[in-house]
Amino acid sequence: xxxxxxxxxxxxxxxxxxxxxxxxxxxxxxxxxxxxxxxxxxxxxxxxxxxxxxxxxxxxxxxxxxxxxxxxxxxxxxxxxxxxxxxxxxxxxxxxxxx
Amino acid sequence: xxxxxxxxxxxxxxxxxxxxxxxxxxxxxxxxxxxxxxxxxxxxxxxxxxxxxxxxxxxxxxxxxxxxxxxxxxxxxxxxxxxxxxxxxxxxxxxxxxxxxxxxxxxxxxxxxxxxxxxxxxxxxxxxxxxxxxxxxxxxxxxxxxxxxxxxxxxxxxxxxxxxxxxxxxxxxxxxxxxxxxxxxxxxxxxxxxxxxxxxxxxxxxxxxxxxxxxxxxxxxxxxxxxxxxxxxxxxxxx
Numbered sequence: 544x545x546x547x548x549x550x551x552x553x554x555x556x557x558x559x560x561x562x563x564x565x566x567x568x569x570x571x572x573x574x575x576x577x578x579x580x581x582x583x584x585x586x587x588x589x590x591x592x593x594x595x596x597x598x599x600x601x602x603x604x605x606x607x608x609x610x611x612x613x614x615x616x617x618x619x620x621x622x623x624x625x626x627x628x629x630x631x632x633x634x635x636x637x638x639x640x641x642x
Numbered sequence: 643x644x645x646x647x648x649x650x651x652x653x654x655x656x657x658x659x660x661x662x663x664x665x666x667x668x669x670x671x672x673x674x675x676x677x678x679x680x681x682x683x684x685x686x687x688x689x690x691x692x693x694x695x696x697x698x699x700x701x702x703x704x705x706x707x708x709x710x711x712x713x714x715x716x717x718x719x720x721x722x723x724x725x726x727x728x729x730x731x732x733x734x735x736x737x738x739x740x741x742x743x744x745x746x747x748x749x750x751x752x753x754x755x756x757x758x759x760x761x762x763x764x765x766x767x768x769x770x771x772x773x774x775x776x777x778x779x780x781x782x783x784x785x786x787x788x789x790x791x792x793x794x795x796x797x798x799x800x801x802x803x804x805x806x807x808x809x810x811x812x813x814x815x816x817x818x819x820x821x822x823x824x825x826x827x828x829x830x831x832x833x834x835x836x837x838x839x840x841x842x843x844x845x846x847x848x849x850x851x852x853x854x855x856x857x858x859x860x861x862x863x864x865x866x867x868x869x870x871x872x873x874x875x876x877x878x879x880x881x
Contacts, residue, residue, distance in 0.1 A: 549686070556681055560693045567697035571769030578765025582700060617767055632690065638683040 549638075552600050553631045557585060558593050562602065562628050565620040573606065573619035594618060602627055699879070703762035706879070708755065709872035713865040715751040719744040720811070720861035724854065727807075733853040735806030777825055784817045807853025811860055815845035833874035840867045 553559055560583050568574060574582075580590050597603040602624030607616050620628070681689075699705075726740035727733065736744070763771060788810065796805045819841035826834030844863035851859040 549683075554681060554686060556689060559681075559686060559689055563690050563693040564697040567694050567701055568766065568768075569770040572766055572771070573768050575765035575767070582697060617765075619768070635683050635687050635690070639687060 549634055550627055550631045552596060552602065553627060555593075557583075557589065558597060561590075561593055561597065562620060562624060565603065565618065566625060566628050568620070570622075570625070571619075573617035576605075576616040576618060579618055597624065600624075600627075695879075701762055701766065703755070703759040704875065705758075706872040706876040708758060709868055709875060711754070712751065713868040713872065715747050716868060717861050717865045719747045720857050720864070722747075724857035724861060727854045727857060730854060733801075733803040733807055735802055777821070781818065781821055784821060785814060788813045788817055803853035808849045808856050811856055812845050812849045815860065815864070816842055819845060833871055833878065837867050837871040837874075840870075 553562055561579070564579060564582055565574060576587075576590070580587060583590065585593070594603060594605060598605055601621055603618055604621050605616055605618050607614055609615055722743035723736045723740045726737040727735065763774075791813070792805060792810050795809060819838045822838035822841065823835055826832070826838055841864060844860060844867060848856045848859035848863060
């Protein structure tokens with residue numbers, strides 16, 4: 544297997560950190576945007592950009608509750624995203640074993 | 643558990659600037675190489691492992707140091723009661739001062755655990771939070787039921803060595819151990835499962851130490867179990 548074959552959506556440092564952080568939650572749980580941002584250390588703008596990419600691929604799902612200044616956005620890894628991370632991890636293992 | 647309220651960041655113009663504005667500095671920018679070039683497999687594996695481990699620690703309130711504080715709390719709380727009853731002949735029960743020390747230490751401990759748990763679960767919502775609330779309700783209901791039955795035993799004229807000695811501590815520990823084992827087994831938290839089972843065994847065995855001895859036996863036994871659990875937690879985290 545070649546490095547280029549790794550899932551390009553995950554094989555980017557910021558997105559790898561996003562999915563790895565969300566994968567630490569029990570299945571069925573979500574994390575608020577603010578807490579995710581605090582844990583990863585990205586600016587809101589960068590985090591939004593990466594989350595949109597992941598959401599387009601249906602790796603994560605975002606849910607907005609409330610409206611106006613009190614609204615909240617929560618982010619969760621989908622089953623598809625969790626499976627993609629598992630596949631990515633397996634692929635990494637395969638590459639490292641081959642080195 | 644807790645709600646972190648803020649402007650909706652995902653909506654257009656939701657109160658945040660786009661990446662790179664305003665002098666914010668990121669380790670990784672949105673403009674980074676989309677192919678991931680520059681991130682070799684070894685670096686990616688390290689980043690994945692470190693990020694996941696760090697996230698798990700931040701999201702889980704349980705920690706070795708919190709367990710060690712718990713072991714000290716058990717020793718102080720039950721030890722204070724044992725000191726007040728060890729020379730009683732016949733057995734009359736703990737003094738108000740000893741009970742004050744025990745409940746005072748336990749309340750401080752519960753407040754500490756709740757504060758740490760609250761911090762860990764900030765911004766988390768979903769199934770596990772609802773499950774934790776249900777588990778807490780079960781623990782409270784079980785402890786209330788144990789206390790209610792203690793009242794019944796007293797009303798029936800059962801000896802003070804049972805009503806204020808072996809029964810309350812033994813019953814409460816067996817109930818807590820059973821609930822803890824069930825939860826840990828369901829979560830596949832094997833150190834937690836083993837510790838909970840050990841608590842049940844210590845509680846059942848300590849009942850044979852008598853009304854006064856049960857306090858000391860449980861104090862030492864439970865503290866040792868909790869220290870063992872703290873060591874298991876530390877070992878698991880190092881893996």
